[in-house]
Amino acid sequence: MKPVIESVCEKYDLLPLKENGYQITKEFLLSVIEICVEFIKKSNDRSTKVLDFHQPDQLMQVFDFAIPDEPQNLDQLLVDCKDTLKYQVKTAHPHYFNQLSCGLDIVSLAGEWLTAAANTNMFTYEIAPVFILMEHFVLKKMREIIGFPNGDSILAPGGAISNLYAVIVARHAMFPEYKTKGLKALPQLVLFTSEHSHYSTKGAGATCGFGTDNVVEVPCDFNGRMIPDELERLVKQAIAKGHRPFFVNCTCGTTVLGAFDPINPLADICEKYNMWLHVDAAWGGGCLLSPKHKHKLAGIERARSVTWNPHKLMGSLLQCSTGLLIDCNQMCADYLFQQDKHYDVRFDTGDKVIQCGRHNDIFKLWLMWRSKGVSGYVKHIDHLFDMTQYMVKKIKEKSDQFYLIWEEPECVNVCFWYIPKRLRNVAHTREREEELGRITAKLKGRMMNAGTLMISYQPLGDKPNFFRNIISNPGVKEKDIDFMLAELDRLGHDL
Numbered sequence: 001m002k003p004v005i006e007s008v009c010e011k012y013d014l015l016p017l018k019e020n021g022y023q024i025t026k027e028f029l030l031s032v033i034e035i036c037v038e039f040i041k042k043s044n045d046r047s048t049k050v051l052d053f054h055q056p057d058q059l060m061q062v063f064d065f066a067i068p069d070e071p072q073n074l075d076q077l078l079v080d081c082k083d084t085l086k087y088q089v090k091t092a093h094p095h096y097f098n099q100l101s102c103g104l105d106i107v108s109l110a111g112e113w114l115t116a117a118a119n120t121n122m123f124t125y126e127i128a129p130v131f132i133l134m135e136h137f138v139l140k141k142m143r144e145i146i147g148f149p150n151g152d153s154i155l156a157p158g159g160a161i162s163n164l165y166a167v168i169v170a171r172h173a174m175f176p177e178y179k180t181k182g183l184k185a186l187p188q189l190v191l192f193t194s195e196h197s198h199y200s201t202k203g204a205g206a207t208c209g210f211g212t213d214n215v216v217e218v219p220c221d222f223n224g225r226m227i228p229d230e231l232e233r234l235v236k237q238a239i240a241k242g243h244r245p246f247f248v249n250c251t252c253g254t255t256v257l258g259a260f261d262p263i264n265p266l267a268d269i270c271e272k273y274n275m276w277l278h279v280d281a282a283w284g285g286g287c288l289l290s291p292k293h294k295h296k297l298a299g300i301e302r303a304r305s306v307t308w309n310p311h312k313l314m315g316s317l318l319q320c321s322t323g324l325l326i327d328c329n330q331m332c333a334d335y336l337f338q339q340d341k342h343y344d345v346r347f348d349t350g351d352k353v354i355q356c357g358r359h360n361d362i363f364k365l366w367l368m369w370r371s372k373g374v375s376g377y378v379k380h381i382d383h384l385f386d387m388t389q390y391m392v393k394k395i396k397e398k399s400d401q402f403y404l405i406w407e408e409p410e411c412v413n414v415c416f417w418y419i420p421k422r423l424r425n426v427a428h429t430r431e432r433e434e435e436l437g438r439i440t441a442k443l444k445g446r447m448m449n450a451g452t453l454m455i456s457y458q459p460l461g462d463k464p465n466f467f468r469n470i471i472s473n474p475g476v477k478e479k480d481i482d483f484m485l486a487e488l489d490r491l492g493h494d495l
């Protein structure tokens with residue numbers, strides 16, 4: 001292939017207008033797809049590395065990031081595409097356990113490609129008729145699964161934004177005068193969330209003007225679940241100060257431990273004190289698809305808003321997240337959403353969101369769900385939990401090498417320390433925990449340099465650094481877990 005883009009103008013002619021334009025276009029795109037498919041093949045090959053780690057200054061030396069003065073030809077662009085993937089971490093590799101979203105669903109990927117080709121914006125039915133109706137159907141299905149017969153929802157750019165929507169909706173529903181009068185119209189509102197909350201809660205407190213001091217962290221039990229009695233005690237304390245407790249954030253699947261807050265007792269307290277119950281099931285929401293695991297979210301239908309990220313346990317491509325939404329952002333932007341259009345304007349979604357344009361996140365999820373059907377998702381979710389059980393069992397068998405921090409994980413998070421030879425058969429004291437914490441960081445460094453495995457780590461509460469392993473790639477098999485445990489020992493035994 002030797003097309004050359006001689007000038008910017010000609011670039012616009014490249015495709016069908018130019019002589020041979022169609023052929024050139026097709027060859028170029030098929031070559032890009034071939035590069036992607038090659039990358040996917042490598043990602044699924046257990047004998048390849050997960051990453052080829054470079055420090056930022058090294059990467060700047062081996063990769064050409066500069067924007068050139070002159071146009072580059074298509075062959076060069078294909079080289080650029082190849083190089084980009086060469087240094088990218090293979091997040092679909094079965095030895096990548098680092099993040100809440102692991103793996104790469106091929107059908108969802110095809111959906112993302114088609115979405116990009118359609119290149120539309122999700123604000124009106126006028127410009128995205130099929131996608132808008134698709135979103136309508138899938139979100140209705142998700143609300144039915146939660147147990148919300150009425151209600152409304154939207155796909156938002158991530159769980160953090162969905163959670164922010166929940167706070168805004170709650171404020172509007174409970175204090176509608178805020179919309180026109182601002183914060184002065186409100187008593188001091190107080191939000192409650194578990195002490196293990198993801199950092200974004202404080203963000204909502206700051207963004208919405210409640211003040212981060214008014215986001216109260218509720219203590220958790222040993223397994224990381226919010227303690228209802230503690231919530232009630234803190235609610236009473238806020239009332240005694242003359243404040244108005246208004247929002248309780250219940251997490252189903254915490255980021256580190258994967259704990260599920262007990263919804264029913266928290267819902268009872270919310271009813272008693274007239275507070276809005278939000279369930280952040282960004283992580284754990286996928287369990288609702290499995291008859292065997294959905295009991296973990298018992299009571300979720302009592303929530304008034306829910307966040308659920310299909311790009312996590314459900315394995316859809318990034319990004320795909322939903323939060324319940326009602327009419328609060330409707331400022332009636334008539335210039336965009338004329339109410340006298342010739343079709344049912346209830347299908348225009350642009351007026352419901354604080355963004356203007358909205359990315360099409362529905363097609364990749366719809367296509368993937370079609371490919372699996374309801375029964376396929378039961379298998380998908382159950383498999384992730386079966387693999388987690390297998391890992392827990394293996395770790396317990398090797399208790400000289402691994403220290404399991406929470407013995408009965410509720411989600412697919414497994415938290416543990418690796419124990420090198422010199423610390424085996426040593427009493428488990430505070431000093432040993434601190435030493436294991438230091439070893440965790442060193443072992444992660446060795447892992448990255450070897451490029452054979454990726455598992456993330458962090459401290460939590462009084463626990464120094466420990467590994468948090470995630471099994472959310474349905475391609476993970478028992479042999480991958482065997483490999484992981486053996487590889488940790490190979491890399492770390494002499495630390």
Ligand SMILES: *Cc1c(COP(=O)(O)O)cnc(C)c1O
Binds near residue numbers: 100198251253280321
């Ligand atoms: C991942 C996660 C979020 C944030 O979701 P993003 O899509 O990354 O914005 C919020 N809450 C919980 C519990 C999560 O696991």
Ligand SMILES: *[C@@H]1O[C@H](CO)[C@@H](O)[C@H](O)[C@H]1NC(C)=O
Binds near residue numbers: 163167249
């Ligand atoms: C609720 O808690 C979750 C995780 O524990 C956090 O991510 C989220 O930001 C919180 N949301 C709100 C609205 O407080």
